[in-house]
Amino acid sequence: MTLKVCVLASGSRGNCIYIATATSRILIDAGISGRETIRRLNLLGVSVEEIDAILVGHEHIDHTRGLPALTGRHGLPVYLNRATADAAAGQLSKARSIKIFTNGQSWEIGDLTILPFSVFHDAQDPVGFVVRKGSYIITVVTDLGMPTRLVKERLKGARLVILEANHDPDLLMNGKRPWSLKQRIKSSQGHLSNAAAAALLAEETGNFLTDVFLAHISRDCNRPEYARQVVMKRLRKAGKGGVRVRLTYQDRISEVVEVNDEPFSDSKIRDVVPLARQLGLNF
Numbered sequence: 001m002t003l004k005v006c007v008l009a010s011g012s013r014g015n016c017i018y019i020a021t022a023t024s025r026i027l028i029d030a031g032i033s034g035r036e037t038i039r040r041l042n043l044l045g046v047s048v049e050e051i052d053a054i055l056v057g058h059e060h061i062d063h064t065r066g067l068p069a070l071t072g073r074h075g076l077p078v079y080l081n082r083a084t085a086d087a088a089a090g091q092l093s094k095a096r097s098i099k100i101f102t103n104g105q106s107w108e109i110g111d112l113t114i115l116p117f118s119v120f121h122d123a124q125d126p127v128g129f130v131v132r133k134g135s136y137i138i139t140v141v142t143d144l145g146m147p148t149r150l151v152k153e154r155l156k157g158a159r160l161v162i163l164e165a166n167h168d169p170d171l172l173m174n175g176k177r178p179w180s181l182k183q184r185i186k187s188s189q190g191h192l193s194n195a196a197a198a199a200l201l202a203e204e205t206g207n208f209l210t211d212v213f214l215a216h217i218s219r220d221c222n223r224p225e226y227a228r229q230v231v232m233k234r235l236r237k238a239g240k241g242g243v244r245v246r247l248t249y250q251d252r253i254s255e256v257v258e259v260n261d262e263p264f265s266d267s268k269i270r271d272v273v274p275l276a277r278q279l280g281l282n283f
């Protein structure tokens with residue numbers, strides 16, 4: 001095993017992703033309580049002390065709820081950009097180690113390279129993340145109203161993508177939610193629909209892609225298995241029927257994906273070049 005990925009929780013009541021190599025372990029977002037994060041890590045045989053860092057994409061509570069306990073009592077270092085740190089100041093008041101990153105600039109945590117990139121969402125300065133181990137690239141982008149050119153670029157070289165498939169437009173518009181909330185979700189700074197996620201995966205990923213987790217699935221305005229069918233159908237149409245598409249859950253951990261970071265074959269390299277340059281990968 002060189003990389004292990006598990007979505008510990010996903011949805012509007014809390015998000016948390018675990019990515020680990022043999023020597024480095026990180027969380028992306030800490031949106032469930034500290035206690036629940038620890039319990040779910042324990043299910044993987046991991047103790048909280050073994051986590052090297054928490055990366056935070058934006059300040060909304062479903063991404064920061066666990067920060068007081070995890071960064072305070074347990075002392076985990078937290079990485080976020082300046083605007084997010086300011087907006088999440090209340091959640092960080094007990095933090096022992098706050099590290100500020102700049103969007104678009106990569107850095108290392110052990111043998112993982114991290115590259116944060118801007119996304120469109122109704123937060124101060126929201127980001128998605130590329131996480132690289134060797135030539136294995138994971139792209140995580142879970143709160144975005146619309147895919148920008150930058151988001152598409154960051155998907156190109158990924159072998160594993162964690163992408164939101166938030167809602168079905170009909171379920172959203174027919175649901176009981178207030179009109180203002182429906183507008184927010186649908187807006188360019190809200191969340192992606194199943195069809196929008198499916199199109200992104202089909203059209204913008206390269207031929208390296210093997211695994212997808214569908215994240216931030218709305219409880220009221222979506223059906224998880226339906227979301228998966230929409231995405232798989234679109235991928236098949238694009239000749240990517242071999243991609244494994246997994247669901248993520250609010251109340252329990254996802255399947256665990258374990259992968260090796262074997263180098264790319266020559267024929268696939270051209271797809272990854274733009275991203276590789278950003279990440280300092282040499283081919």
Ligand SMILES: [Zn+2]
Pocket residue numbers: 058060121123143
């Ligand atoms: Zn959000």
Ligand SMILES: [Zn+2]
Pocket residue numbers: 011012015060062063142143216
């Ligand atoms: Zn969210």
